[in-house]
Amino acid sequence: MRKVFAISKNLLLKIWHDKRTLFLIFFVPCFVMLVFGWSTGDIKNLKVFVSNKDEGFLDLRTEEKIFVSKEIIENLDKGILNLEEEDEGVAREKIKNKEGFGAIVFERDFSKDSILKNEAKIKLILDATSPSISETIISQLRKSIEKTIKGKFEIEKELIFGKEEMRFIDFFAPGIIAMTSAIIAFMLTILSFVKEKTLGIYERILASPISPFEMIFGYLIAFSFLNILQSSIMLLTAIFVLKIYLKGSLFLTLFLIFLNSLVFQSMAFLFSSFAKNEYQAAQFQSLILIPLLLISGIFWPIESMPSFMQRVSKFSPLAHSAEALRDVAIRGFELSQISKEIVFLFLFAFLFLILNSLFIMRRK
């Protein structure tokens, strides 16, 4: 037993002497849980257009026009749906540009049909990329109609993006792919770099005519190659085995994964200059990667996060790469339509590489 305790004591002592690891041991779980708590909530403020062509129904007894559509709109939860009146054609274009998640369209005879024929028909134009968002819109609309009219009704869906019976896996896959490539790129880079530091090879590198940038680019080329290889395997498995929905270009999807891995490699370089050993490097995974995963709209839509965290997530490269991947995979976007995200990711990688030049191979 004494021998067993000697080992346990030794391990705890090692951590005790490594003050940074000691700090992280207490800080990380608290931080991760708080980020989790702060970034979850209910879906709200979904932009939905309303195109009301309803001409009403003239009640002959009171000589007043009745607008059933207006009552339905009245009964919608404005906290969850952020309504805006818009012409049907314009609304459709706006949804195609991701300016809204859906449009509720009432035809001319809506009130007449629902009162005289006792059957109402509503058109719902939808961006069905995210099942949780489109289901929220449908259920909110249904609730409001049921509250307003007694008779039968029908919601006729017109999907701009996605498909009927969009599975959760179809929505999740692009985000999961972004996440996996980020973790692989980050951990591979940080661990191999820190290992060389501890082996003394770094010492030889520092005394050689190579510049920090030459070394970083050398790393980037090798790891990007590995990452593209792994991403392709991942993507092909997802497409051919899991049969996930891929509407856009396969090549563009791969390019985005590559870009995402580039960002996380350059990030790993920066953090590796703060890690003395593999212990500390591994801690960065929980300190940096897990919070990023939580706020990047991979597991739940960004629209369900509190507005403060939504703003924070704008600075998460993973949020941008996951969204861009969904744009291509599900919405079928082309390069020009995701240029904003691509520029952001490039800037992010560039920023980290600049920061690296200040910290990597810095002579003390």
Added chain:
Amino acid sequence: MEKVIETKNLKKKFGKILAVENVNLEIEKGKIFGLIGPNGGGKTTLVRLILGILRPTEGEVFVFGKKMPNRKVLKKIGYMPQESALYENLTLKENLLTFGEIFGVKNLKERIKEVLKFVGLEGWENEIVENFSGGMKKRASFSISLLPDPEILILDEPTVGIDPPLMVSFWEYFKELSTIGKTILITTHNLQEAMNCQEIGLMSRGKIILKGNPFELLKEYKATSLLDLFLKFQ
């Protein structure tokens, strides 16, 4: 004689610890200069300052008249760190190729054959370094520092942990290199082998307390050995 390495009032502090204190060193071309003294005396720190791996707190280092750190000058320096500093899971040849390319060595394949012959490791190039013995790793590490055919060799404790026959052959290599005009800066805490140096600097607590030819120093201070001399001055 041409001064190859020169330090001026070199000082290095780590927090409160003064690791190197006012070191003024001049090493001439073709000399074997031994930096000797106990562990923790500041030898490795001084070597790293000369290479520009560390930035001095005060003072300056010049190599070939150029202020360090300077990447162009580093091309002319072969450095052998204290740890073997090899890519353990690569073969010897792959290790040599990596550093040969970083140093821009011409006719690399030929050069690799030459250095391996020089250190007696021919035939081992396709072996994974991890399987090497301690002495072989030292020789492999030495062969990497020889690759660029450097003007200066800076060897940090090259003979630590190797058996006497290898130590003898290492000193033969050093002397051979010195005769063809290479400057060698070597650190060691083995006072006996330090007698092989043409000039030594006795380093203790960050300072160089004595400098000169080892035999002349013994005569001058009427000491029987370097250990004797060292104890007198400490």
